[in-house]
Amino acid sequence: MLFHVAMDVALPHDMDPAAAAELKAREKALAQDLQRDGRWVHLWRVAGRYANVSVFDVDSIDELHDLLSGLPLFPYMDIRVTPLARHPSAIDDDLRSTR
Amino acid sequence: MLFHVAMDVALPHDMDPAAAAELKAREKALAQDLQRDGRWVHLWRVAGRYANVSVFDVDSIDELHDLLSGLPLFPYMDIRVTPLARHPSAIDDDLRSTR
Amino acid sequence: MLFHVAMDVALPHDMDPAAAAELKAREKALAQDLQRDGRWVHLWRVAGRYANVSVFDVDSIDELHDLLSGLPLFPYMDIRVTPLARHPSAIDDDLRSTR
Amino acid sequence: MLFHVAMDVALPHDMDPAAAAELKAREKALAQDLQRDGRWVHLWRVAGRYANVSVFDVDSIDELHDLLSGLPLFPYMDIRVTPLARHPSAIDDDLRSTR
Amino acid sequence: MLFHVAMDVALPHDMDPAAAAELKAREKALAQDLQRDGRWVHLWRVAGRYANVSVFDVDSIDELHDLLSGLPLFPYMDIRVTPLARHPSAIDDDLRSTR
Amino acid sequence: MLFHVAMDVALPHDMDPAAAAELKAREKALAQDLQRDGRWVHLWRVAGRYANVSVFDVDSIDELHDLLSGLPLFPYMDIRVTPLARHPSAIDDDLRSTR
Amino acid sequence: MLFHVAMDVALPHDMDPAAAAELKAREKALAQDLQRDGRWVHLWRVAGRYANVSVFDVDSIDELHDLLSGLPLFPYMDIRVTPLARHPSAIDDDLRSTR
Amino acid sequence: MLFHVAMDVALPHDMDPAAAAELKAREKALAQDLQRDGRWVHLWRVAGRYANVSVFDVDSIDELHDLLSGLPLFPYMDIRVTPLARHPSAIDDDLRSTR
Amino acid sequence: MLFHVAMDVALPHDMDPAAAAELKAREKALAQDLQRDGRWVHLWRVAGRYANVSVFDVDSIDELHDLLSGLPLFPYMDIRVTPLARHPSAIDDDLRSTR
Amino acid sequence: MLFHVAMDVALPHDMDPAAAAELKAREKALAQDLQRDGRWVHLWRVAGRYANVSVFDVDSIDELHDLLSGLPLFPYMDIRVTPLARHPSAIDDDLRSTR
Numbered sequence: 001m002l003f004h005v006a007m008d009v010a011l012p013h014d015m016d017p018a019a020a021a022e023l024k025a026r027e028k029a030l031a032q033d034l035q036r037d038g039r040w041v042h043l044w045r046v047a048g049r050y051a052n053v054s055v056f057d058v059d060s061i062d063e064l065h066d067l068l069s070g071l072p073l074f075p076y077m078d079i080r081v082t083p084l085a086r087h088p089s090a091i092d093d094d095l096r097s098t099r
Numbered sequence: 100m101l102f103h104v105a106m107d108v109a110l111p112h113d114m115d116p117a118a119a120a121e122l123k124a125r126e127k128a129l130a131q132d133l134q135r136d137g138r139w140v141h142l143w144r145v146a147g148r149y150a151n152v153s154v155f156d157v158d159s160i161d162e163l164h165d166l167l168s169g170l171p172l173f174p175y176m177d178i179r180v181t182p183l184a185r186h187p188s189a190i191d192d193d194l195r196s197t198r
Numbered sequence: 199m200l201f202h203v204a205m206d207v208a209l210p211h212d213m214d215p216a217a218a219a220e221l222k223a224r225e226k227a228l229a230q231d232l233q234r235d236g237r238w239v240h241l242w243r244v245a246g247r248y249a250n251v252s253v254f255d256v257d258s259i260d261e262l263h264d265l266l267s268g269l270p271l272f273p274y275m276d277i278r279v280t281p282l283a284r285h286p287s288a289i290d291d292d293l294r295s296t297r
Numbered sequence: 298m299l300f301h302v303a304m305d306v307a308l309p310h311d312m313d314p315a316a317a318a319e320l321k322a323r324e325k326a327l328a329q330d331l332q333r334d335g336r337w338v339h340l341w342r343v344a345g346r347y348a349n350v351s352v353f354d355v356d357s358i359d360e361l362h363d364l365l366s367g368l369p370l371f372p373y374m375d376i377r378v379t380p381l382a383r384h385p386s387a388i389d390d391d392l393r394s395t396r
Numbered sequence: 397m398l399f400h401v402a403m404d405v406a407l408p409h410d411m412d413p414a415a416a417a418e419l420k421a422r423e424k425a426l427a428q429d430l431q432r433d434g435r436w437v438h439l440w441r442v443a444g445r446y447a448n449v450s451v452f453d454v455d456s457i458d459e460l461h462d463l464l465s466g467l468p469l470f471p472y473m474d475i476r477v478t479p480l481a482r483h484p485s486a487i488d489d490d491l492r493s494t495r
Numbered sequence: 496m497l498f499h500v501a502m503d504v505a506l507p508h509d510m511d512p513a514a515a516a517e518l519k520a521r522e523k524a525l526a527q528d529l530q531r532d533g534r535w536v537h538l539w540r541v542a543g544r545y546a547n548v549s550v551f552d553v554d555s556i557d558e559l560h561d562l563l564s565g566l567p568l569f570p571y572m573d574i575r576v577t578p579l580a581r582h583p584s585a586i587d588d589d590l591r592s593t594r
Numbered sequence: 595m596l597f598h599v600a601m602d603v604a605l606p607h608d609m610d611p612a613a614a615a616e617l618k619a620r621e622k623a624l625a626q627d628l629q630r631d632g633r634w635v636h637l638w639r640v641a642g643r644y645a646n647v648s649v650f651d652v653d654s655i656d657e658l659h660d661l662l663s664g665l666p667l668f669p670y671m672d673i674r675v676t677p678l679a680r681h682p683s684a685i686d687d688d689l690r691s692t693r
Numbered sequence: 694m695l696f697h698v699a700m701d702v703a704l705p706h707d708m709d710p711a712a713a714a715e716l717k718a719r720e721k722a723l724a725q726d727l728q729r730d731g732r733w734v735h736l737w738r739v740a741g742r743y744a745n746v747s748v749f750d751v752d753s754i755d756e757l758h759d760l761l762s763g764l765p766l767f768p769y770m771d772i773r774v775t776p777l778a779r780h781p782s783a784i785d786d787d788l789r790s791t792r
Numbered sequence: 793m794l795f796h797v798a799m800d801v802a803l804p805h806d807m808d809p810a811a812a813a814e815l816k817a818r819e820k821a822l823a824q825d826l827q828r829d830g831r832w833v834h835l836w837r838v839a840g841r842y843a844n845v846s847v848f849d850v851d852s853i854d855e856l857h858d859l860l861s862g863l864p865l866f867p868y869m870d871i872r873v874t875p876l877a878r879h880p881s882a883i884d885d886d887l888r889s890t891r
Numbered sequence: 892m893l894f895h896v897a898m899d900v901a902l903p904h905d906m907d908p909a910a911a912a913e914l915k916a917r918e919k920a921l922a923q924d925l926q927r928d929g930r931w932v933h934l935w936r937v938a939g940r941y942a943n944v945s946v947f948d949v950d951s952i953d954e955l956h957d958l959l960s961g962l963p964l965f966p967y968m969d970i971r972v973t974p975l976a977r978h979p980s981a982i983d984d985d986l987r988s989t990r
């Protein structure tokens with residue numbers, strides 16, 4: 001099941017740089033784990049912004065929320081989730097969730 | 100070069116059904132051609148709406164505009180384009196444009 | 199899987215009254231069928247508006263989109279879908295989807 | 298009498314973690330009490346956000362405001378209330394408030 | 397129970413003048429009836445707009461919706477309803493609904 | 496002359512509780528004085544929000560601004576003022592300003 | 595008493611040109627009368643738009659609404675009214691309404 | 694004097710194709726004249742939209758409004774004008790208006 | 793050349809009162825100087841808000857930006873500038889900029 | 892390849908003035924370097940705001956994002972990027988990117 005997820009990050013300007021770096025490192029590691037296990041399917045940077053556009057493939061909405069709310073940057077992000085259905089003009093079966 | 104493209108369709112309620120069907124058929128055929136030639140990379144339906152979220156892979160902005168403004172449904176769509184950069188946490192090289 | 203669905207209806211002012219009545223009758227019949235089979239879980243009228251707030255329980259996003267886009271009033275509605283996860287403070291197991 | 302209530306929570310990033318935990322524990326306990334006594338009828342998490350969508354069943358608007366403004370997280374929440382009427386296509390009598 | 401109701405009217409420019417006049421006459425008569433029976437408590441014109449701000453005093457949300465959706469101008473209005481609670485600094489008991 | 500005034504309050508989370516309490520007490524006393532002298536005609540709480548909807552009856556816009564900007568909570572409020580005219584369907588003369 | 599009034603005009607594209615011209619001529623004549631009698635104090639065109647920004651000087655809100663709703667273009671305009679108070683840094687007494 | 698001008702075009706779907714073509718041809722001819730005489734300095738297409746972003750160099754705001762309101766597509770465009778000042782970090786004198 | 797300028801002020805709640813007073817005093821002095829030399833033509837308070845609506849008469853956009861960005865309160869203001877053209881129905885020549 | 896880039900700057904009010912000055916100096920130096928090497932093609936100040944409108948000419952979206960996110964003021968800016976295509980009415984070939 002696919003969800004379009006748009007994330008905007010806003011770190012407080014007075015955050016300790018070491019704490020910010022550690023947070024980002026943990027975010028990156030987890031993001032890469034989730035990409036490797038096939039649940040964070042796409043991850044793009046929005047040009048000019050500290051933001052991304054992503055697609056997740058999960059078995060349930062609860063699983064999606066657990067993933068997103070477990071991200072180290074979650075307290076600093078504004079996240080909008082849009083459920084995606086198969087488009088009748090899409091030709092590529094592998095675009096569909098296999099779950 | 101990747102672009103995130105969100106399209107909302109609004110056909111006039113008084114459009115002739117045969118004209119609408121013909122328009123949609125041409126739109127579908129062209130959308131599938133563009134998917135096959137690798138430029139319309141992703142195409143998803145936004146659940147509950149006559150709308151899609153897409154990703155295009157093109158060589159230039161002019162090429163992107165030509166593709167979008169050439170869609171049969173173009174006069175009836177509201178389209179927002181967002182340029183996508185590589186995300187530093189993305190692991191998958193094939194997510195990138197090969198152009 | 200639960201989805202919060204907000205629907206606003208806007209019928210053209212010049213729609214034939216008989217056609218409008220027939221459309222609404224078919225909408226009502228289908229809405230009641232979907233409530234009876236357990237997929238349209240909640241349906242409330244927004245006070246003062248030709249609009250509703252609903253909750254759907256479906257097996258997939260594709261199923262949700264098929265239901266919504268199959269509603270007779272679909273061409274005349276603005277629909278926003280929000281995926282719902284279990285709330286950690288919710289006490290009532292039967293609030294969850296059983297699918 | 299039913300009200301649709303959407304709540305978004307924004308805790309200050311510099312809030313003392315113990316104070317935040319204590320606040321959330323009190324919020325959870327009260328939310329569960331209000332669910333048990335039948336006034337907080339539905340409580341769902343909005344996927345990907347520190348937010349919920351709820352339905353309350355109360356005897357008066359004053360009672361609703363007292364409940365909401367008495368929530369421990371009230372000073373940190375943006376709350377939008379929408380009054381709900383019975384929908385003419387709703388089939389299920391128990392969806393209605395019994396008050 | 398008090399509700400703040402904001403109504404904006406937009407008649408189609410091509411509406412038959414006689415039909416419009418008849419609609420407005422019926423709206424006015426009903427609005428005055430509802431004021432006389434105490435349910436349409438306040439009715440003000442928003443300066444410079446074909447719009448009003450009103451306060452209704454009703455026994456239930458269903459009653460409010462029946463009143464509003466029964467207005468002759470309802471198909472041509474955008475209506476936003478806000479539930480009103482007693483303000484702790486209000487001194488005047490007769491501001492409260494007596495229902 | 497009547498004005499519709501909507502006020503939203505946002506106290507800083509780190510405000511000293513005693514200072515906040517003193518501010519609110521002064522606000523309440525002044526609000527009640529202004530109600531008693533007939534200039535703050537209506538005062539309602541917006542359900543679920545630290546906000547009110549009010550109607551003022553004043554002799555001039557300068558007088559209105561002096562009243563509003565003199566409120567102890569003024570620095571913490573977002574205020575929107577809407578001028579109200581007599582509605583042609585209003586029946587009740589005492590709804591009108593007597594000034 | 596001064597009011598800031600912003601007006602946006604949107605004539606239907608299919609309006610009869612002669613009717614539109616007649617409407618505009620009557621609007622212009624009335625606008626000039628109101629300027630001459632001192633109630634339409636300022637009238638500026640918003641560059642690039644069929645819109646104006648104006649200041650009116652009237653004795654009451656009812657008078658303002660009568661003036662605005664009596665404009666020939668009123669049915670085709672979106673109007674926002676903002677009441678203006680004397681600014682403490684303004685030096686020029688003749689900026690104030692003399693009414 | 695430079696102005697940033699954003700134009701969105703929305704032709705009625707039922708406009709006669711020949712009339713639309715004639716309108717666009719006149720718009721193009723005039724746009725090219727204004728570019729040649731140095732007043733329409735930049736003209737770009739917004740990718741995916743029937744819209745442009747432009748920069749005009751004019752001697753006065755009246756001149757700008759005359760140019761814009763004289764465009765054949767003016768009745769069908771939404772135009773937003775933003776005045777541009779010299780940026781303190783700009784190095785290129787020829788970016789400035791020579792008027 | 794006339795520009796409509798809307799300014800909203802938001803001083804930080806923790807600003808030192810003496811510093812704030814000094815800032816406002818300097819702002820007032822400069823605002824009065826600019827009114828006296830004819831460039832700050834109109835200055836009104838928006839009722840109920842720490843905001844003003846102004847009209848400036850300047851020789852160039854650079855001059856306008858220098859004036860506005862030189863205001864002592866500039867770092868605390870949100871400013872929107874709208875260029876004003878002569879309105880075809882305006883009768884009063886002295887409304888026009890004499891520059 | 893041309894991109895329209897709008898940047899709004901918001902420095903924290905409590906930023907150390909020396910740090911702010913150093914940041915702005917580095918921003919200016921880099922902005923001028925990028926103008927000199929032809930990638931920051933246009934840079935204008937939005938009148939009355941701490942904001943700019945710019946046009947960049949880059950070989951790829953990744954290059955654009957690297958430039959923008961490398962700006963010293965990037966953490967304090969809200970940036971919106973719009974891809975620009977050649978306009979069919981543009982006459983001037985040198986408006987096009989030469990890359």
